Amino acid sequence: MWVAEGIMQKRDTENLEETAAYDDVEELSSRNMVQVAEMTVDERIKSCRVHDLLREVAIRKAKDENFFQIHDTRDDEISAKSRYLAVHSLPWDKNYFGSSTPPLRSLLFFNVHEYGKNISLNFKSFRKLRILDLDNVKMSYNLPKGIGEVRLLRYLGLRRTSIGRLPRSFSCLRNLQTLDIRNFYPVKVSNFIWKLESLRHLYAYKMECDVPLMIEGLRNLRTLSRIRFDDIMHNNMITLTSLRKLGIWVDDRSDIDKLCVHLSEVGSLKTLHLYFTRGGPQSLAGLSKLHHVTELKLSGRLRMLPPDFPPNLCRLSLKRTSLKDDPMPVLEKLGQLSFLKLEVPDWGPQYMVISRQGFHQLKFLVLNDAYCLKEIEVEKGALPQLRCLRIKQCYGLEKLPEELKHISSLDALELVDIREDFISRLDAEMVSRVPNLRIFDLPRERLWYLL
Structure with missing residues (x-):
C-alpha cells in the first residue's frame, strides 16, 4: 500500500x-x-x-x-x-x-x-x-x-x-x-x-x-x-x-x-x-x-x-x-x-536425531504441531550456530535435548502452547544458561518471560 x-x-x-x-x-x-x-x-x-x-x-x-x-x-x-x-x-x-x-x-x-x-x-x-x-x-x-x-x-x-x-x-x-x-x-x-x-x-x-x-x-x-x-x-x-x-x-x-x-x-x-x-x-x-x-x-x-x-x-x-x-x-x-x-501434524516420527556436526550453519529451528514427537536427540557438536529454537504445540514431547545447554550460541528458547507438566520438568541448569527463555500459553492468552 x-x-x-x-x-x-x-x-x-x-x-x-x-x-x-x-x-x-x-x-x-x-x-x-x-x-x-x-x-x-x-x-x-x-x-x-x-x-x-x-x-x-x-x-x-x-x-x-x-x-x-x-x-x-x-x-x-x-x-x-x-x-x-x-x-x-x-x-x-x-x-x-x-x-x-x-x-x-x-x-x-x-x-x-x-x-x-x-x-x-x-x-x-x-x-x-x-x-x-x-x-x-x-x-x-x-x-x-x-x-x-x-x-x-x-x-x-x-x-x-x-x-x-x-x-x-x-x-x-x-x-x-x-x-x-x-x-x-x-x-x-x-x-x-x-x-x-x-x-x-x-x-x-x-x-x-x-x-x-x-x-x-x-x-x-x-x-x-x-x-x-x-x-x-x-x-x-x-x-x-x-x-x-x-x-x-x-x-x-x-x-x-x-x-x-x-x-x-x-x-x-x-x-x-x-x-x-x-x-x-x-x-x-x-x-x-x-x-x-x-x-x-x-x-x-x-x-x-x-x-x-x-x-x-x-x-x-x-x-x-x-x-x-x-x-x-x-x-x-x-x-x-x-x-x-518443520510442521508434521499427522502420524509423524516419534524420534528425531541430529547427528554430530549436523546443521553446521543453522541459526533458527522451528518445530510446529509435531503431535507424535516424543524425543529429540542432539549429539555433541551439532547445531554449533543455533541462535533460537522454537517448539510449538508438540504435545507428545517429553523433554528437551540435554545437549542444548552446551550450545553457546543459543540465545533464545521459545516454548509455545506446551503442556504445563513439561514446563515444570525443565532442567534448571538449561534455564540458567539460555539468556532468553520465553513461554507462551496461547489458549489462555498468558505470557511468561523467564529471564
Whole structure:
C-alpha cells in the first residue's frame, strides 16, 4: 500500500521499494512510534500496532488537515475534502458519498462484514482513487464493470469478499500494482491479466481462468502466489524478469521436473512455495536445478523428502506434511541452511536425531504441531550456530535435548502452547544458561518471560 501511494522510493539499485518500506517500519519501531505485536523466530516484525494515545493524536491532526477521516458510526458525515477514508461502519443510506465526486486517494473498509446489505459503489465517482481495500466486504456477486473507470488504481484488495468474477473492463487498470483475490469462493477471471503491465503482486488464491492464463511479458511482476500449475505451464517464464516469489498449487499429475526446467532460467526467483494436493507430485528431483532459489516452502501431504534440494538453499519450511520417517538425517546435510521450520501434524516420527556436526550453519529451528514427537536427540557438536529454537504445540514431547545447554550460541528458547507438566520438568541448569527463555500459553492468552 505504501508503494502504491507513491511515498516509497528505491534507496539504491539493489533494494526494492517494498524493502525500503519494511526498513521504515523498523525505524518507526526503534523510535517507539509503533509497537511490535509479533516477531518471527528470526526477529523480523510480523505485526505491529500504534499506541491508542498516539493514534488519537494522529487522527485529530489528520482531520484538521482534511487529510484522513475515519467513519466509525452510522451518523458520521463523510467529508467531501478528505483524501483518505477508512470506513468502520456504514450508514443505512446507500448513497454514502452524496452526489459530489470526493477527492479520495485511498478508500479502506474494516469490519463491515456484518452489514446486512450488499455494498454498491459508483466507481465513476472515484477516478482519482489509488488504493481500494474491500477486505471482508459483502458485495454483489460480480465486481461492477465500472471498476475500469478508476484508471489510477494501484492497489485492489478483494480478500474474503463474495465477488465471483472480475469484469473485462479490468484490463483498463494499466497502473494496477497489487491485486489480492485471496477469497473463500472461486473468482473467475478472463484472459486480461497480461495487459496489466504495472502489476507487481498477484495473490491468486481461488482464481479460476476461463481460458489458459497469459502472464508473459509482465516484467514488473514480483509476487505470483497460489497460482494453479496448469494455468502457468504454457507461459514462457523467462519473460518474468522481476519475479522473486512464486507459489503454485500442484497435484499428482503435475510435472514438477518440467516446471523446474522453466524456472531455472528465471534468475530473479528467490522464493518458491509448492502447495500439494492429492498426495503431491510423482517426482521433485528437478528442484536441484533451481540454483537461484534460496527459500523453499513445501506445504501439504508430502510423504517423502525430495532426493535433492536447490543447492543454494538458505531457508526451508515443511508445512502440514505427512512425513513418517525422521527427516533430520537428510536435512542436516544442507550445507547453507540457516532457517528450518518443520510442521508434521499427522502420524509423524516419534524420534528425531541430529547427528554430530549436523546443521553446521543453522541459526533458527522451528518445530510446529509435531503431535507424535516424543524425543529429540542432539549429539555433541551439532547445531554449533543455533541462535533460537522454537517448539510449538508438540504435545507428545517429553523433554528437551540435554545437549542444548552446551550450545553457546543459543540465545533464545521459545516454548509455545506446551503442556504445563513439561514446563515444570525443565532442567534448571538449561534455564540458567539460555539468556532468553520465553513461554507462551496461547489458549489462555498468558505470557511468561523467564529471564
